[in-house]
Amino acid sequence: MELRQLRYFLAVAEELNFSRAAERCYVSQSAISLQIAKLEREMRAPLFERSSRSVQLTTVGTRLVSIARHMMDLEQAALALTARSRNxxxxxxxxxxxxxxxxxxxxxxxxxxxxxxxxxxxxxxxxxxxxxxxxxxxxxxxxxxxxxxxxxxxxxxEDLVVVLAEGHPLASETNPSLEQLADYPLLLPKRSEQILLHRVVERAMKRSGLRLSFGPPVALDHTASAELLNHPECWSILYASTADNTPKTGLVFRSEAQQRLRxxxxxxxxxxxxxxxxxxxxxxxxxxxxxxxxxxxxxxxxxxxxxx
Incomplete structure (x- = not known):
């Protein structure tokens, strides 16, 4: 049994949702599910009752919650023994x-x-x-x-940078708007691998009453900017510091018209x-x-x- 497993277990127990627990722990949902499954095998009992609509603690899971919290407190106490000086x-x-x-x-x-x-x-x-x-x-x-x-x-x-292939219909726009971008698919890694960028765009689109569509997810060993050359009908976003170090050949970099991607x-x-x-x-x-x-x-x- 690992402290990491107990930490993930507590997140699921408090959220009663594997997806939200994964976001809270900044890992993928599959990683959470894998560690919970290992913990259940070690406990030799299910910790959650799962259905397509809900997640609920079992009797054993309910009893484990207080023990897991105590273990987390002990971890903090142990780490505090080596706390650094005020300088x-x-x-x-x-x-x-x-x-x-x-x-x-x-x-x-x-x-x-x-x-x-x-x-x-x-x-x-x-x-x-x-x-x-x-x-x-x-x-x-x-x-x-x-x-x-x-x-x-x-x-x-920080404003995010909109990236387009030179042949994209919006490439000639100085500052394309969300309304214009919403007509084209967004190219990003999977949500579990780049939660923050997904959240920023999703929230901006939702606040503006727009629908967001996605292109094929970018693989871990690829970059969104390079993949735009293979999918010039899409658009992507980068952090400004990343954009500064990204090769510009075949691409254009723009700011959203109303600075809503922040x-x-x-x-x-x-x-x-x-x-x-x-x-x-x-x-x-x-x-x-x-x-x-x-x-x-x-x-x-x-x-x-x-x-x-």
Whole structure:
């Protein structure tokens, strides 16, 4: 029995929905189902009653909930034994935020020469788990999180880039609108592999009263921008930082007319951990690294008044 299995079990037990539990844990639904099945084999009893319409806990599953929560509490207590000092902090993000992270760390070190700040690269799901476990004190992410005990502090808002093949009917439009894009299929990886981008487009389309259609899902070993050359009738979206490093041959890059394809960039922290001056100043410094075109949500606090 693994702690990961119990963590997934709790997510399903609280959501009573495998799809929502998978999104909450930032894994695919098949991964959740596989680990629950392994846990049930070890328990030698079903934990959920499944039907086409609902998921319900069995008697054994109901009893396991309190034990699983206790195990999660013990995990946190064990990790707390090696908690870092107030002068030490670990920031996690993916490689696209490396420049932001390093610039912010340099600024904070000028104000706090005693600070020891590590920058560690992790995948999205690992970043959230790192903050939850106490391994990292701040995660810099795109999007937000809805998990008890965590807070996502919005730093700035980033516009997504619309990508079209040069032969697409909308390629000549300076700023194609959602209404125009809705007439063509969207090309992205499967939802379970790129939940955030799917959510942004789905919500924007729904708010605008539009229907969204999809082209063939992009395989894990392919890129959406390259696949557009094979499916020029489709369109796709990229993060601005990704678009900057994407080959432009055969493609055009555009902004949505009304800037409806946007998502927040946030700093995720554990609300149960005491805030330090280094953490507070790091979050403010990260906000200052926002691209000049971004909508900034957080500003740095004023420097401390000089003595005398």
């Amino acid at each position: 030490q902090l670990r920031l996690t993000a993916n490689m696209t935020f490396a420049a932001n992270a390093i610039a912010a760390i340099v600024q904070v070190r000028e104000r706090h020469p005693e600070a020891e700040i590590d920058f560690v690269l992790k995948r999205f799901a690992e970043q959230i788990e790192a903050v939850t476990s106490g391994d990292c004190q701040v995660a810099l992410i795109r999007g937000s999180v809805e998990r008890s005990g965590l807070d996502a502090i919005e730093l700035w808002t 998502l927040p960039v946030s700093a995720v922290i554990d609300t149960s951990a005491p805030e330090t001056a280094i953490q507070r100043d790091l979050i403010a410094a990260l906000a200052e690294t926002a691209p000049s075109s971004a909508s900034i949500s957080v500003t740095a606090p004023p420097p401390p008044a000089s003595a005398g």
